[in-house]
Amino acid sequence: MFEQLEMAPPDPILGLTEAFKNDPRPHKINLGVGVYKDAAGRTPVLESVKAAEKRLLQEESTKSYLPISGAPEFGAKVRELLFGADHEIVKNNRAATAHTPGGTGALRVAGDFIKRMFPAKALWMSTPTWENHANVFRAAGVETKACPYYDAQRKCLDFDAMLNGLESAPEGDAVLLHACCHNPSGVDPNPAQWEAIAALVQRRALMPVVDFAYQGFGDGLEEDARGLRTLCATGAEMLICSSFSKNFGLYNERCGALTVVGATRDAADRAFSHIKACIRANYSNPPSHGGAIVSTVLGDPDLRAQWEGEVAAMRDRINGMRRLFVATLQARGVRTDFSFITRQKGMFSFSGLNRDQVAALRDEYAIYIVGSGRINVAGMTEENMDTLCAAIAAVLGKTA
Ligand SMILES: Cc1ncc(COP(=O)(O)O)c(C=O)c1O
Structure with a gap:
């Protein structure tokens, strides 16, 4: 029965993550999937969550x-x-x-x-x-x-x-x-x-x-x-x-x-x-x-305060990356106005990059962005910013 079935199309965003994982280029950058990353590019367990889990492990009395x-x-x-x-x-x-x-x-x-x-x-x-x-x-x-x-x-x-x-x-x-x-x-x-x-x-x-x-x-x-x-x-x-x-x-x-x-x-x-x-x-x-x-x-008032601090830190890091991205592109001489990125909220922005530019970034520079041009700003770090902006400057230069 099942051999006759057509394969279902892969999920566009999760498929991108697979392609990123399989890319052997060491300088690759993933701005695709919607997951928060810290300054070191990790998706950490929050400290407040760890503390709550310790408590739960001790206090949990049933799995009913x-x-x-x-x-x-x-x-x-x-x-x-x-x-x-x-x-x-x-x-x-x-x-x-x-x-x-x-x-x-x-x-x-x-x-x-x-x-x-x-x-x-x-x-x-x-x-x-x-x-x-x-x-x-x-x-x-x-x-x-x-x-x-x-x-x-x-x-x-x-x-x-x-x-x-x-x-x-x-x-x-x-x-x-x-x-x-x-x-x-x-x-x-x-x-x-x-x-x-x-x-x-x-x-x-x-x-x-x-x-x-x-x-x-x-x-x-x-x-x-x-x-x-x-x-x-x-x-x-x-x-x-x-x-x-x-x-x-x-x-x-x-x-x-x-x-x-x-x-x-x-x-x-x-x-x-x-x-x-x-x-x-x-x-x-x-x-x-x-x-x-x-x-x-x-x-718990203490855990809650700790968590609120951790949420603020994630938010501030993303906003910091928005500002640094725009400034680095400017410093690289990119004439397109990207200042709208600093006015947008949350993890995502529409970069305005078109499908050809997105494909060039992936094929030539190992930078992964969703085809619509949506970027996950949380995938940016101080470390990868220059590589990222140099690639965008090159792609914009070529296709402008
Ligand atoms: C707008 C929006 N709604 C809902 C969800 C689903 O979240 P969850 O992973 O908790 O299912 C997401 C996740 O990316 C989202 O971006």
């Missing part, structure tokens, strides 16, 4: 199943991060949280929930968006629609086009919004634009699905939640998909969360009962370890 939605204390800590401890949503119990296997797991359960309970709803996604979004929602059977977002000419948000696009969404449709650090563009709405998005969502009764994979990587843990909280202030019902892969460095523990916000506690409870039904039919209940780490760190 978690509830379908995970440990209640995990959900409470996630909601505190999202809304703030004193938020009206928290006080009125208008939100419920399920611990999911990564942010991807949260998105998939959100898709299953939409398909099961609102089968006529389509989901509107920004152009461009994270490569896996369309995959995940299509696999759940949800129809996806494209909405303008990025202005490639001006290297900024095409806000009018975005609003016009959302305006054309039928009432009640779902809209996928990146809470911060838009992947792949690094371009986020400003506070006034979030207000306008929130007003439109309310007027058209859209259902936001907020993807929050980079809390703390933009301007700060609280600052990065402002857009989400602006949406919440309208009383909108929504789904929020958190990932702790990046801000806790828990990539392979698969730790994320799906939070549903209802207009009332009763509405949230009703929606959550169906979310649990979707989970039961999928992976049944979540893996424990990553969630236990997050609860332990967030529940």
Whole structure:
């Protein structure tokens, strides 16, 4: 049976990592996959996470199943991060949280929930968006629609086009919004634009699905939640998909969360009962370890302070690399204006490099960038910066 099957196409980003691993050139640089790297090019285990794991190893008394939605204390800590401890949503119990296997797991359960309970709803996604979004929602059977977002000419948000696009969404449709650090563009709405998005969502009764994979990587843990909280202030019902892969460095523990916000506690409870039904039919209940780490760190004032410092250090390093990249290109005499890179947020930027330039960087200089020109700024280090910028200068010189 299986010999007749066509091979499935390789995942474009993970395929790039394979090619990078197999490249024998010693000076190779990987700006492809979305993983944080420190100044030495490593993806370290955070110290706060290590300390929490030591505690867990001593204190853990069972490997019995978690509830379908995970440990209640995990959900409470996630909601505190999202809304703030004193938020009206928290006080009125208008939100419920399920611990999911990564942010991807949260998105998939959100898709299953939409398909099961609102089968006529389509989901509107920004152009461009994270490569896996369309995959995940299509696999759940949800129809996806494209909405303008990025202005490639001006290297900024095409806000009018975005609003016009959302305006054309039928009432009640779902809209996928990146809470911060838009992947792949690094371009986020400003506070006034979030207000306008929130007003439109309310007027058209859209259902936001907020993807929050980079809390703390933009301007700060609280600052990065402002857009989400602006949406919440309208009383909108929504789904929020958190990932702790990046801000806790828990990539392979698969730790994320799906939070549903209802207009009332009763509405949230009703929606959550169906979310649990979707989970039961999928992976049944979540893996424990990553969630236990997050609860332990967030529940202990010292560990939490240490973690906040570690998130700030990751954010500051990325922003430092953005500035150094632009300065080094300038010093190399590159005339193209790359200053927009310093205005973008999070791990990613659209470099503006085209497919031919990306291919030349890979073939001639062992520099790996996603075909769209998306670069992972966290893959840059002080050590590789000069090699990287010299190669970009050479490729731009040739193809200009
Ligand atoms: C925008 C966005 N959403 C969700 C995810 C999924 O995160 P996770 O690895 O926790 O599944 C990613 C990961 O790169 C992402 O960039």
